[in-house]
Amino acid sequence: MLKLVRAIISRDLRLAMRRRTDIVSALFFFIIVVSLFPLGVGPEPELLRKLAPGVLWVAALLATMLSLPRLFADDQRDGTLEQLALAPQPLGLIVLGKVLAHWLVSGLPLALLAPVLGLQFDLSNDALWVLACSLLIGTPALSGIGAIGAALTLGVRGGGVLLSLLVLPLYIPVLIFGAGAVDATVTGLGAQAHLSLLAALTLGGVFFAPWPTAAALRIALE
Amino acid sequence: MLEVSGLECVRGERRLFAGVGFRLSGGEMLYLQGRNGCGKTSLLRILCGLSPVTDGEIRWRGELIGKLGEDYRQELCYLGHHNAIKEELTPLENLLASARLADEALVEGAALDALEMLGLAGREDLACRYLSQGQKRRVALARLVNERRALWVLDEPYVALDPAAIELVAGLIGAHLQRGGLTVLTTHQAVNITAGTVRELRLG
Numbered sequence: 001m002l003k004l005v006r007a008i009i010s011r012d013l014r015l016a017m018r019r020r021t022d023i024v025s026a027l028f029f030f031i032i033v034v035s036l037f038p039l040g041v042g043p044e045p046e047l048l049r050k051l052a053p054g055v056l057w058v059a060a061l062l063a064t065m066l067s068l069p070r071l072f073a074d075d076q077r078d079g080t081l082e083q084l085a086l087a088p089q090p091l092g093l094i095v096l097g098k099v100l101a102h103w104l105v106s107g108l109p110l111a112l113l114a115p116v117l118g119l120q121f122d123l124s125n126d127a128l129w130v131l132a133c134s135l136l137i138g139t140p141a142l143s144g145i146g147a148i149g150a151a152l153t154l155g156v157r158g159g160g161v162l163l164s165l166l167v168l169p170l171y172i173p174v175l176i177f178g179a180g181a182v183d184a185t186v187t188g189l190g191a192q193a194h195l196s197l198l199a200a201l202t203l204g205g206v207f208f209a210p211w212p213t214a215a216a217l218r219i220a221l222e
Numbered sequence: 223m224l225e226v227s228g229l230e231c232v233r234g235e236r237r238l239f240a241g242v243g244f245r246l247s248g249g250e251m252l253y254l255q256g257r258n259g260c261g262k263t264s265l266l267r268i269l270c271g272l273s274p275v276t277d278g279e280i281r282w283r284g285e286l287i288g289k290l291g292e293d294y295r296q297e298l299c300y301l302g303h304h305n306a307i308k309e310e311l312t313p314l315e316n317l318l319a320s321a322r323l324a325d326e327a328l329v330e331g332a333a334l335d336a337l338e339m340l341g342l343a344g345r346e347d348l349a350c351r352y353l354s355q356g357q358k359r360r361v362a363l364a365r366l367v368n369e370r371r372a373l374w375v376l377d378e379p380y381v382a383l384d385p386a387a388i389e390l391v392a393g394l395i396g397a398h399l400q401r402g403g404l405t406v407l408t409t410h411q412a413v414n415i416t417a418g419t420v421r422e423l424r425l426g
Contacts, residue, residue: 078308082304222272
């Protein structure tokens with residue numbers, strides 16, 4: 001079973017490497033959205049510090065959304081999805097592999113990049129650390145929950161907008177605890193509680209989301 | 223081994239076919255015929271378990287395929303309209319990746335031999351996006367060379383192929399039947415498979 005998950009991760013990573021523009025454009029979107037805020041609201045450090053956690057996290061949500069519509073659409077178009085559905089293993093495991101691969105090319109780079117962007121908001125070193133940690137812990141949940149939406153809107157015309165409407169409300173808990181962790185550090189409270197809850201959301205998101213996703217994919221294939 | 227009885231397919235408001243039944247045992251092939259839109263592809267997808275059975279039943283080794291689930295898919299090889307190959311990957315990578323995802327052991331040497339057999343020697347390391355339609359189909363069909371699963375369901379395998387390649391694929395199917403395998407096939411071309419028993423079924 002692990003072999004299958006590894007096989008799908010390595011296949012998806014190889015595909016992503018051959019099509020780097022997708023990853024790079026999502027990252028640039030993240031960079032630009034985050035950078036617009038200090039320019040727009042003015043240079044008061046106090047205000048920027050207050051805004052930073054929310055802005056960075058919302059931008060991360062939106063950047064993740066960008067790559068979601070293609071999570072299953074490419075596989076469906078070329079017939080690979082049928083073959084995956086006919087593989088002699090649970091489809092949920094294959095989805096798990098795809099979710100992990102999606103996180104590696106979308107969530108992980110965001111988490112690594114966020115502290116650098118956080119400098120624009122005059123965040124302290126501690127806050128930058130917690131920001132990176134919260135994104136590292138929280139973004140797998142975004143990929144997991146997003147997979148459900150991507151599967152439900154598969155093959156729907158104008159599915160991208162529908163996908164955002166479906167998925168963004170489900171991202172709210174992740175946003176609250178993720179931004180809350182950074183906020184708590186900025187105001188001097190510990191971030192531990194927020195990070196623990198975030199980790200719980202991620203575990204739930206990554207390990208429970210593949211099964212409804214698999215069911216939605218089977219319906220899309222009918 | 224494969225028994226189908228009273229199968230019905232409804233698409234939207236329209237009933238495509240009803241009361242379709244056949245039995246296939248080892249070494250036999252079903253040649254599915256019919257005009258465009260009569261439900262050949264739908265029948266094949268129902269056989270694979272991709273589409274639900276609205277009425278009738280499909281049994282594999284005496285058991286309903288819905289109950290067998292993964293045990294049935296373990297013995298099933300489906301080749302659909304789409305080639306199921308990735309344009310960004312090379313033919314060799316495609317072949318190895320699809321074998322790994324289907325949980326089959328395929329070494330690189332065997333994969334290279336399969337590609338050579340289908341006339342893709344020298345193209346192994348070229349991204350599939352640069353191949354012609356017929357060559358892409360050949361990459362998809364190269365899977366069959368080392369395929370030892372019992373039931374092959376092939377939807378229009380000959381599309382975009384030249385006569386030499388059709389001959390080759392017919393040879394692969396013949397060898398599969400001789401090993402005691404089963405095949406369900408649709409095509410609008412003439413079927414020239416001499417090995418095994420060929421049964422015909424006309425829809426519509």
